[in-house]
Amino acid sequence: MNDTLRNRYTDAPTLPGNPLTGSVRLLFWLFFHPSAWRNHLKRIDSTLSPYFSLADLRREQWANTAVLRFLLMTFFAWPLLVGLLLGLLLWLLNLPTTALLLGVMLGIAVGLIVGLAASIAGSVAIGVTVGMATGFSLGLGGALLLRSAGDLVLNGVPVDLSIVVSSLIGLTSGLAGGLAYGVGVGVTREELVQETAVPSVSVLRQVSGMVVGILIGLGAGFLARLLEGVWATALLAALPFGLAVGWRSQSWRRGVLAGLLVGTAVWLAGGVPSATAVGGLVQALAFVAFVAALFALPYVLAEKIAGTWAGGLAGSLGSGAGLFLFATNGAAYGPFLSFGLAGILLGLTLAWWRPVLLYPFLIVWNRILYQLDVQRVGQKEKRPLLRWHSAFWDEFQRLPLLNLDAHILLTIEKNLAEGRTAMAYLTGTRQRWAAQSAQIELDARQLEWCETAVQIAEVHPGLAAGDLVGPASALLRSFSRLSTDVAAALQQESAYNQRLALHAVEDRLDGLLRELTRSNEPYAARFRPIAANWRHIIGDKGARLAEEAELRQEIDSPYIIGVPLTEKQAIFIGRQDVSSRIEQLLLDRRQPPLLLYG
Structure with a gap:
């Protein structure tokens, strides 16, 4: 076969x-x-x-x-x-x-x-x-x-x-x-x-x-x-x-x-x-x-x-x-x-009572497969047993199969290609929740493994957080924007500008922590320690920059009153409508007088 x-x-x-x-x-x-x-x-x-x-x-x-x-x-x-x-x-x-x-x-x-x-x-x-x-x-x-x-x-x-x-x-x-x-x-x-x-x-x-x-x-x-x-x-x-x-x-x-x-x-x-x-x-x-x-x-x-x-x-x-x-x-x-x-x-009523009747037996079967895979974690030569899970051969089972997401994560740790293939299949079945939960956990682990400000700045391309609504989409978008802002801050040439940008990120992390503390969302407890860890890392990075500036006895330039604008920071919104209107008036044959204020 x-x-x-x-x-x-x-x-x-x-x-x-x-x-x-x-x-x-x-x-x-x-x-x-x-x-x-x-x-x-x-x-x-x-x-x-x-x-x-x-x-x-x-x-x-x-x-x-x-x-x-x-x-x-x-x-x-x-x-x-x-x-x-x-x-x-x-x-x-x-x-x-x-x-x-x-x-x-x-x-x-x-x-x-x-x-x-x-x-x-x-x-x-x-x-x-x-x-x-x-x-x-x-x-x-x-x-x-x-x-x-x-x-x-x-x-x-x-x-x-x-x-x-x-x-x-x-x-x-x-x-x-x-x-x-x-x-x-x-x-x-x-x-x-x-x-x-x-x-x-x-x-x-x-x-x-x-x-x-x-x-x-x-x-x-x-x-x-x-x-x-x-x-x-x-x-x-x-x-x-x-x-x-x-x-x-x-x-x-x-x-x-x-x-x-x-x-x-x-x-x-x-x-x-x-x-x-x-x-x-x-x-x-x-x-x-x-x-x-x-x-x-x-x-x-x-x-x-x-x-x-x-x-x-x-x-x-x-x-x-x-x-x-x-x-x-x-x-x-x-x-x-x-x-x-x-x-x-x-x-x-076969489609109604059969999933309920078989559910206990399927749970036992799937649990045995999971425990066998746990025992064979170190044996890379043996293929994972996830392929025999009932989620991949019983398409009428509408009840959520417990621990399926954990089995997917275990398979990904052992064989990334097989785990990703299994997740891709589940996204079109009744057990889509397991693929979703496993993907969210993978994203959370990716955020959790960041130990330096540089790693935080490099994590946002792998999140691919879009505009779709989901149980953790808003949180992932928040972390993606924070990672982008950290990357933009580290690209500043002046240590003073880096400290200003990182301080703004630290403030936003403080606000995110307060929201996660008050929130009853299902993934709030999972992502709060990650936000706390990021805040600690960004705070330490800002403190080190301040110490370096103190040792070098840098004098902050009085002519720089804010962080220079960059395209990677969503701090200011470009006035494209005003620019387009000015262009139209300049091209007007009547040449009307213009008064620019501001």
Whole structure:
């Protein structure tokens, strides 16, 4: 992997060459660092949209090895993660080995098929989230149902099978829709910010798009329960999926092909089996194909109305509502609505509760990195660990990460280039405060290290204090002006003039000290000792000049009543307006008389 400074602190890092590592990194980017996911897509093919679907790919893109590698790596890590999480949860629930293995296999298989179907008609990014949520929920539910021959028994209480099915469908559709919404917003956020000419989608359009999707799913589920015959159900599954693919890809040939594949799967299975009567691979494929058809058309319609995130939510809710009506005939709708609402809220509020939930763990992780760097301060050959700090890979963390500014300063002490690169990256993120705090501390240290009047005179070019408003900008501007005045004072040829100018600087430092003593500003306590030290240095310099003048028995010139004007001292303001007026009058052809007074 290219481990240059730019690759460590950037939103466009390169992907590792190892398939497993790269696949895990892509999945991580999708949920924690979507800007890196977008930039990687731009790198391999600049024409690919962040929310592209498999149906959008052209022939030359299918022949592009970088695109194929990206697709394979996208669908490699998350099924393994779903299987691992499912196996761990089922093991904690103390399920039999047979039920555990079947639940894991069911979750991976269903998740992959649903994810691929959603990637064909919807979006690859949305397909990953929908596949993960569907695979995990159905794998868990399938394992629980396989353990029980009849009704499910929880804590000794039998639970009706229809309630379990409706709860499972509600949780799956709600969680898949909510996660699809959150990931869709993250993936498309940069384009929405850049395309300022495009008006933002109103809440009414988003709600209407989702309502249309749910109604379509309910209608399809109701028709699937009423229709009889293999051809009718196959046509019911093929039409919406083919229509969605054709509309999404703007190629009706692809739509016809996709519809034929789904219809063939349902026809070979002898129709759409019910959720509790799926047996065999062909029937399972037919059932999943029907679910994919219920997802595809609501997604495309809602996406056209309100955007990708609304499409993902509408597709999941529409397919869930249709599947619920088909599988349960509308019975036990209470658990479906309850678990569906819970899943939706979990997904929609992911950006709110995830930063709070992960914050304690991130603080511990970041603290460990900081302590390790503290222990390796003297080991210049070892690179700083700041690059693994969560501020550089979790772009959704809006809470301030404590001690980040101290870690930046520690890195700068060890590796100036790496610390400056990290600060430059943070200035465009939610953790900008850390870069600001670190820069202010660096400026304060620069002022603090001044031990002579000459060093004070030379410090102002490095401050670069402008007119921008900030927590310490006014203080830095004050110190910059003081440094400039000291430099101008030391350039005076006469010791008497130097003493006069330095005495004026000393008076200004006295005033600054009084202001800092009275001030409640956050950086007043940090800069007050610096002002006191400067005052002491300038006072000593003036006293030494006075002693030297006394030893040489200099006589102050009575004809010099003030400090000669220099361009570097902001003591007097030039009367440019008066000079311009005099020039105009002198050039006037009428030659008016002028009276200059003063």
